[in-house]
Amino acid sequence: MVKTALLSVSDKTGVLELAQALHARGVKLLSTGGTAKLLADNGLPVIEVANHTGFPEMLDGRVKTLHPTIHGGLLARRDLPEHMAAIAEHGIETIDMLVVNLYPFEATVAKADCTLEDAIENIDIGGPAMVRSAAKNWRDVVVLTDANQYAGVLAELNDNGDVSTATKFKLSVAAFNRISAYDGAISNYLSSIGDDFDVTQRAEYAGQANSQFIKVQDLRYGENSHQTAALYRDLYPAPGSLVTAVQLQGKELSYNNIADADAAWECVKSFDVPACVIIKHANPCGVAIGATLGEAYDKAFKTDSTSAFGGIIAFNGVLDGAAAAVVAKQFVEVLIATDYTAEALEVFKAKTNVRVLKIDMSQVKKSGSAWEQGRNAQDIKRIGSGLLIQTADNHEMDLADLKVVSEKQPTAEQLKDMLFAWKVAKYVKSNAIVFCAGGMTLGVGAGQMSRLDSAKIAAIKAENAGLSLQGSAVASDAFFPFRDGFDVVVDHGAACVIQPGGSMRDDEVIAAANERGVVMVLTGVRHFRH
Numbered sequence: 001m002v003k004t005a006l007l008s009v010s011d012k013t014g015v016l017e018l019a020q021a022l023h024a025r026g027v028k029l030l031s032t033g034g035t036a037k038l039l040a041d042n043g044l045p046v047i048e049v050a051n052h053t054g055f056p057e058m059l060d061g062r063v064k065t066l067h068p069t070i071h072g073g074l075l076a077r078r079d080l081p082e083h084m085a086a087i088a089e090h091g092i093e094t095i096d097m098l099v100v101n102l103y104p105f106e107a108t109v110a111k112a113d114c115t116l117e118d119a120i121e122n123i124d125i126g127g128p129a130m131v132r133s134a135a136k137n138w139r140d141v142v143v144l145t146d147a148n149q150y151a152g153v154l155a156e157l158n159d160n161g162d163v164s165t166a167t168k169f170k171l172s173v174a175a176f177n178r179i180s181a182y183d184g185a186i187s188n189y190l191s192s193i194g195d196d197f198d199v200t201q202r203a204e205y206a207g208q209a210n211s212q213f214i215k216v217q218d219l220r221y222g223e224n225s226h227q228t229a230a231l232y233r234d235l236y237p238a239p240g241s242l243v244t245a246v247q248l249q250g251k252e253l254s255y256n257n258i259a260d261a262d263a264a265w266e267c268v269k270s271f272d273v274p275a276c277v278i279i280k281h282a283n284p285c286g287v288a289i290g291a292t293l294g295e296a297y298d299k300a301f302k303t304d305s306t307s308a309f310g311g312i313i314a315f316n317g318v319l320d321g322a323a324a325a326v327v328a329k330q331f332v333e334v335l336i337a338t339d340y341t342a343e344a345l346e347v348f349k350a351k352t353n354v355r356v357l358k359i360d361m362s363q364v365k366k367s368g369s370a371w372e373q374g375r376n377a378q379d380i381k382r383i384g385s386g387l388l389i390q391t392a393d394n395h396e397m398d399l400a401d402l403k404v405v406s407e408k409q410p411t412a413e414q415l416k417d418m419l420f421a422w423k424v425a426k427y428v429k430s431n432a433i434v435f436c437a438g439g440m441t442l443g444v445g446a447g448q449m450s451r452l453d454s455a456k457i458a459a460i461k462a463e464n465a466g467l468s469l470q471g472s473a474v475a476s477d478a479f480f481p482f483r484d485g486f487d488v489v490v491d492h493g494a495a496c497v498i499q500p501g502g503s504m505r506d507d508e509v510i511a512a513a514n515e516r517g518v519v520m521v522l523t524g525v526r527h528f529r530h
């Protein structure tokens with residue numbers, strides 16, 4: 001039963017209302033300096049911790065609640081007579097509810113002008129110590145570490161002034177999670193500081209990488225049925241990212257569905273005109289732009305209608321009934337769009353297995369940090385007993401940065417086609433060769449150990465789909481090490497080629513372009529994707 005509550009919060013949001021409600025229930029209020037002042041100024045009878053412990057706050061607030069009267073009151077097990085006798089012997093009263101949020105370390109170090117001293121002073125000591133004490137003694141102490149928890153707990157407080165055991169345990173777990181994230185942030189920050197203590201020159205990659213991921217759901221199995229799996233999200237997911245998707249209907253998403261949906265979504269949202277991406281096994285088997293999403297779908301489907309069977313289809317806009325009716329003709333595993341009209345949803349209602357996902361893009365910004373733009377800032381890959389961490393490949397090619405190296409100059413249409421092909425190639429597993437024309441993929445060669453084979457496969461795919469490659473644009477995600485791969489794409493009809501350049505044999509490849517009367521454009525940037 002909550003008879004005494006200790007409130008000590010940096011972020012005072014909602015704490016007055018909480019304290020008022022507790023007071024109305026006859027709960028005795030203990031509090032630290034700033035919080036106590038707020039409550040007292042609003043007419044609440046609050047006892048300052050210093051008065052309660054008989055020990056003043058000292059060292060500029062570094063020591064306020066670090067006292068046996070506080071920790072004894074939090075940690076004593078009410079079911080153990082010896083514990084109760086021990087605190088009674090020292091005149092310590094039990095504290096049954098703890099309301100704490102910590103010094104804003106994360107927000108402080110996020111400021112550009114934060115000094116090491118600012119950071120250190122914002123490492124909360126007494127708060128986490130109390131939170132740990134309360135959370136450890138969760139059967140007897142209700143611990144609140146987030147203003148979002150106040151209303152629920154107040155609503156649940158029963159006539160005995162208690163909440164359920166399940167709620168207390170959940171609050172305890174949330175408290176330890178918060179402490180873990182807090183300590184992780186401190187460790188990340190401090191372990192990125194060099195011997196010169198210059199916080200403006202902190203290492204991009206900290207000495208210890210601490211991350212928090214929140215479980216979204218268990219999955220039926222992993223990539224294969226003998227593997228177990230679960231989906232986690234970032235502590236603070238970027239707006240418009242896949243983990244923010246709302247599933248409107250359909251079967252449970254599988255591990256592979258999610259991985260493919262992510263590939264489809266990341267690719268389609270990189271376009272700023274109506275676009276459709278169809279993914280199979282993490283690679284685009286059709287990508288197109290159009291005047292409408294329906295037109296984009298038609299074109300994307302044409303690239304490789306065989307592979308599109310059972311694919312993951314993503315749109316970067318609101319899907320309407322007409323487009324939905326066309327999409328529904330094919331077997332689709334997962335559908336993604338920023339929204340759906342009522343007519344579109346009606347179309348899929350009958351197809352109960354189709355997983356329909358909606359991803360809200362309204363909070364995504366066009367500029368700003370990667371996070372604000374709905375992207376990961378970092379890319380993390382698991383290897384044997386380790387991680388590879390890199391900045392995410394968020395490079396966007398600008399027309400002005402292209403370098404024409406062939407004698408033949410590109411037409412405006414060719415530049416458009418090449419930029420489209422280049423955008424798609426970024427989302428194709430290496431080695432990637434992508435034939436395109438008129439805002440659609442014509443043939444995609446993906447994931448080959450040899451660029452030459454990728455070129456041949458891309459051409460075969462186009463042929464299988466009955467698509468002509470005459471006059472097409474080709475993107476290669478990395479340079480042509482020899483002219484052979486280049487010759488293959490030209491043999492099949494490519495009229496312009498976009499590639500990073502940088503090979504020892506660039507001269508040979510550029511000479512080949514001139515010899516064959518083909519446009520060649522260099523990006524100076526590579527898009528390996530393994």
Ligand SMILES: NC(=O)c1ncn([C@@H]2O[C@H](COP(=O)(O)O)[C@@H](O)[C@H]2O)c1NC=O
Binds near residue numbers: 031033036101126
């Ligand atoms: N030093 C201590 O004993 C101590 N006890 C509680 N705090 C923190 O002091 C803050 C509240 O302070 P105030 O009520 O004075 O505004 C909370 O974030 C709380 O976590 C402390 N501060 C830092 O460690």
